[in-house]
Amino acid sequence: MNTVLHKAVTRGQANHGWLQSKHTFSFANYHNPERMHFGTLRVLNDDIVAPSMGFGTHPHRDMEIISIPLEGDLEHKDSMGNTAVIKSGDIQVLSAGSGITHSEYNKNSNSEVKFLQIWVLPNKKGVTPRYDQITLNTIDRENKLQQILSPTPEDAGVWIHQNAWFHITNLEQGNTVNYALKNPDKNGVYAFILKGDATINHQNLNKRDGFGVWGVDSLDIHADSSTEILLMEVPMTL
Incomplete structure (x- = not known):
């Protein structure tokens, strides 16, 4: 990792x-x-x-x-x-x-x-x-991952010319979600903490911290307080 x-x-x-x-x-x-x-x-x-x-x-x-x-x-x-x-x-x-x-x-x-x-x-x-x-229906991100962007028009959210996927989650304190990368061999995930506190793959994070991870298949996300997190999975090679 x-x-x-x-x-x-x-x-x-x-x-x-x-x-x-x-x-x-x-x-x-x-x-x-x-x-x-x-x-x-x-x-x-x-x-x-x-x-x-x-x-x-x-x-x-x-x-x-x-x-x-x-x-x-x-x-x-x-x-x-x-x-x-x-x-x-x-x-x-x-x-x-x-x-x-x-x-x-x-x-x-x-x-x-x-x-x-x-x-x-x-x-x-x-x-x-x-x-x-x-x-977006923000209810769909409460204690789960809501996809808001993808590479294809047929998928959930808006789409862009890149093999990228964005998700948002609102987690109540104590809740956990797991994010499985769509393309773990080529992509990484940049997590941005919009509010609250979280632990992602054992890294403690606070409001507006950014945490990039690559070389993994998934992320374990735990809410240390009520938190909102934006996850951006993008290719690591330009």
């Missing part, structure tokens, strides 16, 4: 006034050569956007961009003509492919938006850009 531990306090930080962001991996002005990526997981940003503020129109190319809102309402507009609002319980995916521009704004004038911005390197370049979002 191979592991990497990223404690919450070791993340890169950026405070732009309207945006507070914490970077698990190198991003923008935060550069750490030892934290460039976990396999094909390239970006994991923990963002807070001030009321009525946001990211102006900007381009992306050849990247799978996943947004998971935690609090508030985030408005998305893109060059494909999509306008949508995502909120807690939703998941959004943008396959940038051959090139796209988009913007993201806090829809509300009196409350912050908190969301995760995740980038995954694709297994195909130059694909036709694509946008999708779904609303």
